[in-house]
Amino acid sequence: MKKVYLQADNMVSSLGLTTREHWVNLVAGKSGIKETSHKRIGSVWVSEVDNHNLEKAFLKYEIPEKATRLERMAAYSIKEALEGSNLDLKDPTTGFIFSTTKGNVDFLKTREALNELDSSLALHSTAKKIWSMCGGGNQNPVVVCNACISGLMAIIIGGRLIRQGVYDRVVVCGADEISDFVLTGFNALKALGSSACKPFDAKRDGISLGEGCATVVLTRDANFEGIEYVDGAVSNDANHISGPSRTASGLLQVVEQIWDGTEPIDFISAHGTATIYNDAMEAQGFNRLGMEDVPLNSFKGFWGHTLGAAGLLETIAAVQSMKEDLLIKSLGFDELEDAFPVSVLKSNRMTEVNQIFKTSSGFGGCNAGAIFKKND
Amino acid sequence: MTEHIHLHSTIQLNSRMLASGSKVLWENVNDKDLNQSLKEVYQLLDMAYPKFYKMDNLSKFGVLAVEALVKVAPELKAGDLEKTGVFLMNSSSSEETDEKYLATVNTEENSLPSPALFVYTLPNILIGEICIRHKFTGEQGFFVSDHFDSGFLYPYLEHLFQNELLEKAIIGWVEVKDEEPVAKLMYVKNNQDGGAKKIKEEAMKNWFQA
Amino acid sequence: MEELISKLKVQIIEQLNLEDLSPEDIDADAPLFDSEIGLDSIDALEIIVLLEREYGIKINSQEEGKKVFHSVRSIAEYILQKQQ
Numbered sequence: 001m002k003k004v005y006l007q008a009d010n011m012v013s014s015l016g017l018t019t020r021e022h023w024v025n026l027v028a029g030k031s032g033i034k035e036t037s038h039k040r041i042g043s044v045w046v047s048e049v050d051n052h053n054l055e056k057a058f059l060k061y062e063i064p065e066k067a068t069r070l071e072r073m074a075a076y077s078i079k080e081a082l083e084g085s086n087l088d089l090k091d092p093t094t095g096f097i098f099s100t101t102k103g104n105v106d107f108l109k110t111r112e113a114l115n116e117l118d119s120s121l122a123l124h125s126t127a128k129k130i131w132s133m134c135g136g137g138n139q140n141p142v143v144v145c146n147a148c149i150s151g152l153m154a155i156i157i158g159g160r161l162i163r164q165g166v167y168d169r170v171v172v173c174g175a176d177e178i179s180d181f182v183l184t185g186f187n188a189l190k191a192l193g194s195s196a197c198k199p200f201d202a203k204r205d206g207i208s209l210g211e212g213c214a215t216v217v218l219t220r221d222a223n224f225e226g227i228e229y230v231d232g233a234v235s236n237d238a239n240h241i242s243g244p245s246r247t248a249s250g251l252l253q254v255v256e257q258i259w260d261g262t263e264p265i266d267f268i269s270a271h272g273t274a275t276i277y278n279d280a281m282e283a284q285g286f287n288r289l290g291m292e293d294v295p296l297n298s299f300k301g302f303w304g305h306t307l308g309a310a311g312l313l314e315t316i317a318a319v320q321s322m323k324e325d326l327l328i329k330s331l332g333f334d335e336l337e338d339a340f341p342v343s344v345l346k347s348n349r350m351t352e353v354n355q356i357f358k359t360s361s362g363f364g365g366c367n368a369g370a371i372f373k374k375n376d
Numbered sequence: 377m378t379e380h381i382h383l384h385s386t387i388q389l390n391s392r393m394l395a396s397g398s399k400v401l402w403e404n405v406n407d408k409d410l411n412q413s414l415k416e417v418y419q420l421l422d423m424a425y426p427k428f429y430k431m432d433n434l435s436k437f438g439v440l441a442v443e444a445l446v447k448v449a450p451e452l453k454a455g456d457l458e459k460t461g462v463f464l465m466n467s468s469s470s471e472e473t474d475e476k477y478l479a480t481v482n483t484e485e486n487s488l489p490s491p492a493l494f495v496y497t498l499p500n501i502l503i504g505e506i507c508i509r510h511k512f513t514g515e516q517g518f519f520v521s522d523h524f525d526s527g528f529l530y531p532y533l534e535h536l537f538q539n540e541l542l543e544k545a546i547i548g549w550v551e552v553k554d555e556e557p558v559a560k561l562m563y564v565k566n567n568q569d570g571g572a573k574k575i576k577e578e579a580m581k582n583w584f585q586a
Numbered sequence: 587m588e589e590l591i592s593k594l595k596v597q598i599i600e601q602l603n604l605e606d607l608s609p610e611d612i613d614a615d616a617p618l619f620d621s622e623i624g625l626d627s628i629d630a631l632e633i634i635v636l637l638e639r640e641y642g643i644k645i646n647s648q649e650e651g652k653k654v655f656h657s658v659r660s661i662a663e664y665i666l667q668k669q670q
Contacts, residue, residue: 426605426606426624429605430603491635492629495628
């Protein structure tokens with residue numbers, strides 16, 4: 001099987017506009033989730049990307065103005081990830097995968113505004129526009145719209161397309177914004193937490209919605225910093241369209257598919273949304289897999305649930321932990337629920353990290369998991 | 377390299393007819409509207425599945441088409457359902473339901489956003505509905521594209537079949553935003569059992585574009 | 587009470603798209619969840635919306651809803667109690 005490597009990355013969230021900025025804030029235990037007031041919902045805890053800093057970054061990278069904020073954020077993220085790499089995005093051996101759940105949905109009520117920006121509600125057009133803003137060629141973008149596993153699934157698809165020989169390199173980008181549409185929806189589902197989210201904590205009571213964007217460049221060339229995408233898989237619980245499986249069956253299926261237990265897993269970056277049912281499902285799953293002693297966190301205490309960007313942002317943070325041999329605490333976690341014990345990180349931990357898991361689960365009963373390791 | 381993708385059967389559903397290959401299974405007589413038509417097909421397929429009425433149009437269309445496909449190819453219900461995948465595409469994602477949901481957010485003061493409608497503003501809920509109905513738990517994906525993107529899906533499926541991640545898959549185009557809503561599905565598998573025949577990317581593309 | 591129960595049955599069928607059911611099919615005392623009628627967590631949230639829109643009653647969590655939503659009669663009792 002061809003080897004696939006992570007060549008470059010970028011992260012955009014409330015905690016910054018580069019991977020480096022994020023890492024500094026992660027090590028410091030800083031959260032970007034803040035309380036704000038919404039005209040319909042009232043008090044709500046969200047993680048927003050700072051517009052002032054974004055505008056400065058757009059100027060620096062000469063991101064065209066005639067586009068939506070989401071498109072500009074994605075174009076910036078790709079350009080920043082590729083800075084100094086001399087990669088020609090017109091090269092047909094480079095592919096583009098874009099993951100999002102709702103794209104430009106906030107323009108649904110004012111379509112005219114989109115026309116003025118030469119943009120569209122149609123996600124495929126959005127992806128094409130982002131790609132062309134970055135200097136991409138005629139490659140047809142693959143748009144993954146598969147709820148909250150979209151970002152991780154996009155990485156898995158990229159890895160598979162490289163192994164299948166379709167591309168030598170794939171730019172994987174994911175983005176979602178906080179919109180009235182999504183906020184009112186999660187509120188109607190009674191899924192929003194009453195404070196900054198507390199993944200895996202016994203007192204957790206819901207998610208903090210976040211927005212963000214992230215880019216990973218996958219390649220089959222081996223001369224990079226040396227983190228390897230090992231394998232990944234996707235499954236469906238076939239149980240309920242919005243509730244997670246009560247037996248964690250889909251998560252178990254994914255892990256059993258990609259990991260035979262021979263090479264140890266040193267860290268799990270879990271989905272950890274901080275809803276009662278999701279985190280209980282994951283705790284049960286990892287417990288049943290005999291992974292209750294593997295250090296685990298959720299990064300959502302730092303920048304909330306960023307939907308289509310979540311799997312990408314969290315993968316990059318987890319990979320950074322491996323590069324630095326420093327595991328990051330699960331922010332917002334204090335006390336474990338006792339039904340299915342797992343080893344949630346209460347403080348940062350310096351330790352050798354050679355191989356990690358990233359998992360995601362989403363509405364529609366979908367699950368995804370992937371393994372990354374140091375290239376030796 | 378030899379291809380692994382074999383075509384077993386197809387289904388097409390639109391507001392005028394339901395057909396498998398050249399065989400017409402249902403026709404819309406007397407110009408019934410979409411709701412009546414969907415209900416008639418539901419009854420024809422003898423589903424007895426009350427959840428159907430709670431679905432949005434995208435899910436109704438897709439679920440009915442898959443139900444017909446399973447009737448035409450009962451072997452889909454047999455074997456290792458962990459190795460049965462579902463891959464669907466369309467160009468508008470869930471836009472039709474997005475608009476309906478938004479109408480419950482923005483209108484008169486008394487109106488409250490509908491949690492059920494919000495859940496259906498993710499197009500992959502359709503895949504969830506199909507998996508729940510038939511207990512498929514394998515690989516899946518919902519992709520948004522302005523055309524049926526065989527250039528991506530064909531090698532992707534080939535990879536999943538070659539590496540034995542899947543044995544069977546339902547692939548298709550389900551679009552309800554256009555004037556003429558449509559579900560077009562193929563049941564493909566990694567071997568020729570049951571009369572399945574090898575299909576090349578060109579033929580796949582042509583069938584979906586026809 | 588019985589009048590409210592009849593009205594609730596119609597409203598629940600409408601709100602939850604229970605097209606195969608008529609009001610007579612729903613026993614006012616029978617459990618709505620984990621039962622023949624088989625409502626799920628999203629249905630519970632839709633009933634919360636229904637109660638707020640039609641009766642001005644706010645229920646803040648699914649857990650709170652679970653106690654109230656045992657049967658159509660228990661919902662009716664809750665409405666009457668709140669309206670007093």
